[in-house]
Amino acid sequence: MRSKIAFLKQEEMPNQWYNIQADLPNPVQPYLHPGTGKPTVPDDWTPLFPMNLIEQEFSTERFLDIPEEVLEKLLIWRPTPLIRAYGLEKYLNTPAKIYYKNEAVSPAGSHKPNTAVAQVYYNKVAGVERITTETGAGQWGSALSFACSLFDMPLKVYMVKVSFEQKPYRKLLMNSWGAECVASPSPDTNFGRQVLAENPDTPGSLGIAISEAAEDAVTSKVKTKYSLGSVLNHVMMHQTVIGLETQKQMKMFGDYPDVVIGCVGGGSNFAGLSFPFIRDKIYGKEVSIIGVEPTACPTMTRAPFLYDFGDSAATTPLVPMYTLGHTFIPAPLHAGGLRYHGLAPLVSQLIKDELIEARAYDQLKTYEAGLIFARNEGIVCAPETNHAIAVAIDEALKAKEEGREKTILFNLSGHGLLDLSGYDAYMSGKLTDYSLPQEDIDKNLEALSAYPKPK
Amino acid sequence: MRSKIAFLKQEEMPNQWYNIQADLPNPVQPYLHPGTGKPTVPDDWTPLFPMNLIEQEFSTERFLDIPEEVLEKLLIWRPTPLIRAYGLEKYLNTPAKIYYKNEAVSPAGSHKPNTAVAQVYYNKVAGVERITTETGAGQWGSALSFACSLFDMPLKVYMVKVSFEQKPYRKLLMNSWGAECVASPSPDTNFGRQVLAENPDTPGSLGIAISEAAEDAVTSKVKTKYSLGSVLNHVMMHQTVIGLETQKQMKMFGDYPDVVIGCVGGGSNFAGLSFPFIRDKIYGKEVSIIGVEPTACPTMTRAPFLYDFGDSAATTPLVPMYTLGHTFIPAPLHAGGLRYHGLAPLVSQLIKDELIEARAYDQLKTYEAGLIFARNEGIVCAPETNHAIAVAIDEALKAKEEGREKTILFNLSGHGLLDLSGYDAYMSGKLTDYSLPQEDIDKNLEALSAYPKPK
Numbered sequence: 011m012r013s014k015i016a017f018l019k020q021e022e023m024p025n026q027w028y029n030i031q032a033d034l035p036n037p038v039q040p041y042l043h044p045g046t047g048k049p050t051v052p053d054d055w056t057p058l059f060p061m062n063l064i065e066q067e068f069s070t071e072r073f074l075d076i077p078e079e080v081l082e083k084l085l086i087w088r089p090t091p092l093i094r095a096y097g098l099e100k101y102l103n104t105p106a107k108i109y110y111k112n113e114a115v116s117p118a119g120s121h122k123p124n125t126a127v128a129q130v131y132y133n134k135v136a137g138v139e140r141i142t143t144e145t146g147a148g149q150w151g152s153a154l155s156f157a158c159s160l161f162d163m164p165l166k167v168y169m170v171k172v173s174f175e176q177k178p179y180r181k182l183l184m185n186s187w188g189a190e191c192v193a194s195p196s197p198d199t200n201f202g203r204q205v206l207a208e209n210p211d212t213p214g215s216l217g218i219a220i221s222e223a224a225e226d227a228v229t230s231k232v233k234t235k236y237s238l239g240s241v242l243n244h245v246m247m248h249q250t251v252i253g254l255e256t257q258k259q260m261k262m263f264g265d266y267p268d269v270v271i272g273c274v275g276g277g278s279n280f281a282g283l284s285f286p287f288i289r290d291k292i293y294g295k296e297v298s299i300i301g302v303e304p305t306a307c308p309t310m311t312r313a314p315f316l317y318d319f320g321d322s323a324a325t326t327p328l329v330p331m332y333t334l335g336h337t338f339i340p341a342p343l344h345a346g347g348l349r350y351h352g353l354a355p356l357v358s359q360l361i362k363d364e365l366i367e368a369r370a371y372d373q374l375k376t377y378e379a380g381l382i383f384a385r386n387e388g389i390v391c392a393p394e395t396n397h398a399i400a401v402a403i404d405e406a407l408k409a410k411e412e413g414r415e416k417t418i419l420f421n422l423s424g425h426g427l428l429d430l431s432g433y434d435a436y437m438s439g440k441l442t443d444y445s446l447p448q449e450d451i452d453k454n455l456e457a458l459s460a461y462p463k464p465k
Numbered sequence: 466m467r468s469k470i471a472f473l474k475q476e477e478m479p480n481q482w483y484n485i486q487a488d489l490p491n492p493v494q495p496y497l498h499p500g501t502g503k504p505t506v507p508d509d510w511t512p513l514f515p516m517n518l519i520e521q522e523f524s525t526e527r528f529l530d531i532p533e534e535v536l537e538k539l540l541i542w543r544p545t546p547l548i549r550a551y552g553l554e555k556y557l558n559t560p561a562k563i564y565y566k567n568e569a570v571s572p573a574g575s576h577k578p579n580t581a582v583a584q585v586y587y588n589k590v591a592g593v594e595r596i597t598t599e600t601g602a603g604q605w606g607s608a609l610s611f612a613c614s615l616f617d618m619p620l621k622v623y624m625v626k627v628s629f630e631q632k633p634y635r636k637l638l639m640n641s642w643g644a645e646c647v648a649s650p651s652p653d654t655n656f657g658r659q660v661l662a663e664n665p666d667t668p669g670s671l672g673i674a675i676s677e678a679a680e681d682a683v684t685s686k687v688k689t690k691y692s693l694g695s696v697l698n699h700v701m702m703h704q705t706v707i708g709l710e711t712q713k714q715m716k717m718f719g720d721y722p723d724v725v726i727g728c729v730g731g732g733s734n735f736a737g738l739s740f741p742f743i744r745d746k747i748y749g750k751e752v753s754i755i756g757v758e759p760t761a762c763p764t765m766t767r768a769p770f771l772y773d774f775g776d777s778a779a780t781t782p783l784v785p786m787y788t789l790g791h792t793f794i795p796a797p798l799h800a801g802g803l804r805y806h807g808l809a810p811l812v813s814q815l816i817k818d819e820l821i822e823a824r825a826y827d828q829l830k831t832y833e834a835g836l837i838f839a840r841n842e843g844i845v846c847a848p849e850t851n852h853a854i855a856v857a858i859d860e861a862l863k864a865k866e867e868g869r870e871k872t873i874l875f876n877l878s879g880h881g882l883l884d885l886s887g888y889d890a891y892m893s894g895k896l897t898d899y900s901l902p903q904e905d906i907d908k909n910l911e912a913l914s915a916y917p918k919p920k
């Protein structure tokens with residue numbers, strides 16, 4: 011019988027995270043203090059994060075041990091399977107071999123619990139009593155609710171309003187794990203009230219929700235910290251268990267990818283799968299790494315590399331990244347997890363250094379790909395994941411044209427069981443693409459001219 | 466690091482099903498033709514099922530090979546993990562060891578695809594062109610939609626109306642896999658129209674939906690067969706991969722269960738986990754096997770062992786089983802998968818022969834158990850599964866009282882991500898228990914006095 015699925019045993023689970031900062035050809039550029047314009051030091055971050063996570067953020071150690079308490083929670087669903095997509099290959103009639111890493115088997119349905127469990131653990135041991143966060147599509151809010159329940163940590167989630175309304179089950183799921191969830195902008199923060207006063211009908215954005223969660227954390231009377239589900243260095247590192255496992259599993263198949271694909275919002279599922287492969291690439295291995303985003307939020311493909319704020323209220327340190335501007339509000343895509351104006355500094359630096367290729371896909375094309383995958387491989391994926399599938403299909407069709415066997419690997423970052431309204435809209439012909447005029451991009455970037463420029 | 470999760474490699478996946486008919490102390494009693502009162506022969510079943518599945522239904526071979534085409538589809542998510550519930554053990558402060566088999570990791574979110582994949586395959590090779598089925602909570606309809614999409618088989622699902630309305634995402638999920646789904650009773654069949662005329666506001670029942678799906682199959686112009694997600698012998702057999710895997714995984718933990726627990730509607734997830742352990746028990750091993758059902762649909766605990774129809778329209782052969790009567794319509798429980806008037810003949814026979822202990826739990830108690838599990842083990846389970854969790858918790862607390870280490874194993878038959886409205890109702894105090902007066906039971910059993918009695 012041919013090999014279809016690769017499972018690792020518990021003892022084969024990676025017990026260290028990989029920190030790509032140790033191997034970068036050019037180091038990631040420092041976060042800057044917006045007041046002084048100087049590189050931030052760990053103390054600048056203490057209002058938002060506990061020091062143990064800040065230390066990880068600044069670390070350049072190549073491998074960091076995963077604490078046993080974190081490992082044991084990851085082992086609720088990890089190591090996740092790597093699966094050969096024979097059904098999809100047959101449907102496409104391609105000589106390419108397609109593999110996917112299935113992160114959808116986590117209790118929250120996505121890769122997000124990989125960092126959620128770690129972050130809540132580090133907050134817990136630092137004596138933090140309460141956590142706040144934002145969520146776009148709801149994957150991150152669900153994952154952090156899951157992790158907080160395991161460590162008995164109170165949590166408040168600010169959920170981007172358009173997703174809050176499209177996906178009522180997300181809130182119920184977070185509630186089931188004991189977390190509180192409100193629509194953002196909310197009347198619960200100064201910034202939320204300000205946005206609502208100016209634009210009561212705003213669909214919200216990740217940037218706004220981050221501002222609210224951060225404001226709540228720094229102003230709360232109990233010892234509250236903020237938790238971010240993407241973008242930051244330590245988040246990327248926590249996700250590398252995905253790629254480290256996959257490397258072992260590809261060996262079980264006796265194979266190695268020619269192409270590694272992930273969808274990109276803040277960058278975390280993409281980084282999680284690809285960073286260990288990018289390490290191989292840095293040291294001479296031939297492998298293409300492709301990140302894919304929606305055309306309606308084209309951070310990687312149409313935005314400049316600048317210093318910008320991580321949130322809409324401009325309260326975070328300045329982050330060196332490709333950015334559409336912190337005031338940019340993306341169209342209400344169903345792939346809510348990809349609606350972020352910026353991009354992880356690590357992923358940004360790797361694009362700048364041409365170690366990663368970036369692509370943008372229209373929404374309709376990604377749902378078409380998602381349905382092909384669902385009906386031939388059996389998994390109904392998250393709208394974000396459908397972007398990665400669309401690239402995998404295009405790469406497989408290109409291999410067919412070229413008549414060459416090619417090994418394609420993508421990250422199945424989450425399932426779509428709580429995101430079915432997008433499929434409904436697509437199947438009933440109500441889904442549309444969004445074009446983004448250049449002047450809309452330029453407009454939001456104007457304000458950034460006042461800030462320092464990265465190299 | 467202590468053992469938390471056991472994964473099997475692809476080559477350790479069972480490649481045969483276990484047929485408990487080969488080991489029963491007393492053979493299961495024959496299905497009867499309702500007209501003649503005589504045991505049915507395979508030909509009597511051909512209007513509903515293809516002959517290859519009928520042969521399995523009548524088989525007494527101990528092990529049947531799983532076809533390679535079926536194995537490869539099962540390998541999309543199997544072998545599923547066996548997990549030690551350290552978090553729950555700690556919360557309960559019990560000396561008991563609690564293990565659960567996680568069937569929720571399938572693309573449809575439950576154990577149901579185990580038989581769906583096999584049934585669609587056998588229909589396909591028999592030249593069947595279209596399938597019909599019923600679904601209660603939606604787990605079976607989703608699973609069969611998933612399997613039909615993999616084998617390119619058209620499907621129509623009749624979904625019990627109360628669940629159709631409580632769970633709109635279920636229909637969207639089935640549609641995403643290319644299946645059609647209508648609320649039952651529907652205007653699409655004679656029986657559906659008749660029920661609607663008599664009682665337009667009926668919540669529907671599994672019995673009614675089965676009648677509609679069967680009528681559709683036998684009256685359709687294209688070659689259509691009917692598929693049942695539980696009750697029948699071949700369905701129980703397809704599910705035994707669960708228990709066969711678990712036996713290997715318990716060995717990896719160096720353990721063996723004292724108690725094996727599953728929730729029971731038609732009986733399939735319970736049979737799937739427990740039958741291989743019941744085999745051990747028949748041959749002398751000491752192990753308790755506990756099936757649990759809702760008090761509002763107490764087939765095992767309050768109903769007699771009789772011959773009855775599998776469907777409400779009284780069109781199937783007579784089935785020897787514990788039954789509340791085919792006209793019984795259970796209260797609109799959220800655990801829709803447990804709302805069936807009857808019970809698998811194999812499970813019924815094993816209860817009769819005292820190899821299985823049966824219990825009934827109130828709805829509120831099961832949601833309480835489900836939330837405890839979600840917040841300590843991280844998985845938000847299906848309302849059906851919460852019944853099994855409630856028993857596992859009670860057994861663990863009993864072990865604590867008795868001060869003895871006991872090994873408890875239960876089947877986590879499905880996740881609750883598409884069944885969150887029940888959690889919402891529970892958390893907001895709107896969920897109620899349902900009492901079932903004895904006269905309601907007696908009333909529905911009267912009509913059965915006209916039929917033969919099993920031994």
